Amino acid sequence: MRYLVALGLVALAACGSRGELQPTAGKSLPVKPYGAVATPDANALMQPSVQARPSRSDDLQRSSERRERDEFDLPPK
Known part of the structure; x- marks a missing residue:
């Protein structure tokens, strides 16, 4: 057990x-x-590409900002 x-x-x-x-x-x-x-070394090959981990490109709206009308936000049937 000790082993x-x-x-x-x-x-x-x-x-x-x-x-x-x-x-x-x-x-x-x-x-x-x-x-x-x-030729890339092993560390460079371990870094994901931009396509594998894209960065966020949209800006978040604050709750105090007026939101634009969304034509696709439809009520449920």
């Missing part, structure tokens, strides 16, 4: 370690994309 607890603590401690990302043994990073100046 399982010790093994669990070691595994839990290993979860928090962070280091540089490296490709697995025998593998290489993807080739340079067409039109790119340089």
Whole structure:
């Protein structure tokens, strides 16, 4: 039982370690994309693109502002 607890603590401690990302043994990073100046490294490949995580482009209205009429806000039938 003590062995399982010790093994669990070691595994839990290993979860928090962070280091540089490296490709697995025998593998290489993807080739340079067409039109790119340089081949991206592992950290650059982990960043989501703008299409994957778009930013918010609409402005929120405050409750004190008068709202425009919405033609699609129809009452239920």
